[in-house]
Amino acid sequence: MSVERDFSRVGRVVVKVGSSSLIYPTGRPNLAQMENLVRQLADLHNQGRQVLLVTSGAIGVGVHRLGFARRPADLPETQAAAAVGQGMLMHMYEKFFAEYGVTTGQVLLTREDLADRRRFLNARNTMYALMRLGVVPVINENDTVAVEEIKFGDNDNLAALVAGLVDADLMILLSDIAGLYDADPRHYEQACLIDQVTEITPAMEDAAGGAGTGLGTGGMATKLQAARMAMHFGLVTVLARAGEKDVVRRVLAGEKLGTVFWPSGRLENKKRWIAYGSCVSGNIHVDGGAARALLQKGKSLLPSGITRVEGDFEMGNTVCIIGPDGVEIARGIVNYTAAEVDRIKGLQTGEIFRVLGHKDYDEVVHRNNMVLDA
Ligand SMILES: Nc1ncnc2c1ncn2[C@@H]1O[C@H](COP(=O)(O)OP(=O)(O)O)[C@@H](O)[C@H]1O
Numbered sequence: 001m002s003v004e005r006d007f008s009r010v011g012r013v014v015v016k017v018g019s020s021s022l023i024y025p026t027g028r029p030n031l032a033q034m035e036n037l038v039r040q041l042a043d044l045h046n047q048g049r050q051v052l053l054v055t056s057g058a059i060g061v062g063v064h065r066l067g068f069a070r071r072p073a074d075l076p077e078t079q080a081a082a083a084v085g086q087g088m089l090m091h092m093y094e095k096f097f098a099e100y101g102v103t104t105g106q107v108l109l110t111r112e113d114l115a116d117r118r119r120f121l122n123a124r125n126t127m128y129a130l131m132r133l134g135v136v137p138v139i140n141e142n143d144t145v146a147v148e149e150i151k152f153g154d155n156d157n158l159a160a161l162v163a164g165l166v167d168a169d170l171m172i173l174l175s176d177i178a179g180l181y182d183a184d185p186r187h188y189e190q191a192c193l194i195d196q197v198t199e200i201t202p203a204m205e206d207a208a209g210g211a212g213t214g215l216g217t218g219g220m221a222t223k224l225q226a227a228r229m230a231m232h233f234g235l236v237t238v239l240a241r242a243g244e245k246d247v248v249r250r251v252l253a254g255e256k257l258g259t260v261f262w263p264s265g266r267l268e269n270k271k272r273w274i275a276y277g278s279c280v281s282g283n284i285h286v287d288g289g290a291a292r293a294l295l296q297k298g299k300s301l302l303p304s305g306i307t308r309v310e311g312d313f314e315m316g317n318t319v320c321i322i323g324p325d326g327v328e329i330a331r332g333i334v335n336y337t338a339a340e341v342d343r344i345k346g347l348q349t350g351e352i353f354r355v356l357g358h359k360d361y362d363e364v365v366h367r368n369n370m371v372l373d374a
């Protein structure tokens, strides 16, 4: 049964638009599409809603401006293209938004900005300040400096992280496709549009192919990752075609357009960061008793159930907690270093002081700093 879409009370919206919707096959920017999108976003802004735009397209636009026939294989040249293209994109957005009297602010993020808790909170404060000042943040990955190890890699995941960061009510992913299909529509003419998703199934993941054009990154697979993250955060996602007439207005009006992904949980902000923002520094393996205590009884992780430690983490880092079958059961912020956990593993909490010479916490990972099923 289809759940009614009522977005009348949505106050904060993150809209992500992909390269394939912003660039013509000629490699030149699709000004009509861009202007159209900006008009709709400016209208949302005028309604008193807070709008954040996550935009792709910097590399694609820069590649064409620099006269490359296709995206260069070489990283510095790709980053040079991003530097050129990002400036061009921002110039166009600034111009179109200004026509409607709306001020924009460019925010370029790297994976590291969100992986570090202090920088994550700093980024959040900046976004809140921009919104308080009535500015529409225009966000992209900082492709010019981001190298492989510190990349989000695709803007779908970036959009979901941003939506979680600012506590958005709704994320709209605009692409060159009408929504999620039960098979890759490029290969199966009979593929059917799925109008709503309450759980992302393995069949949907199997059907999610790569990018539709040479410009897109990640294709449907990264959109499903982003939607899964948003569902876990407690946010609604709508995936729709950017070129659909008045798509943003119609989505917000509750029209049955594209695919809606309904929330499956309600993760609080800090736990969102633990599960998806922070980088994992090591693994703690636990026995069956500890796994049950965490999963079924809502307990913290104590030294007694720990069997093995992997990695070289510091206190305050994020670690994965691995069950006896080798599968991750939780993720959390650890209260001791890897060397300390190794020394107290299997012991009762009463023995921590005797072994380490100090005891700041009974718990190796406290329940409040732990997320199950991350
Ligand atoms: N199951 C599926 N449902 C819908 N689209 C799919 C599916 N599998 C693969 N795709 C492809 O994903 C493309 C969108 O991803 P991508 O090219 O990365 O777009 P964007 O630039 O908007 O991020 C579509 O053009 C479509 O061809």
Ligand SMILES: N[C@@H](CCC(=O)OP(=O)(O)O)C(=O)O
Pocket (backbone or CB within 6 Å): 017, 018, 019, 020, 055, 056, 057, 058, 059, 060, 140, 141, 143, 153, 154, 155, 156, 215, 216, 217, 218, 219
């Ligand atoms: N940050 C890159 C876009 C990366 C990306 O995810 O692209 P897309 O799949 O088109 O949303 C750029 O601006 O070119």
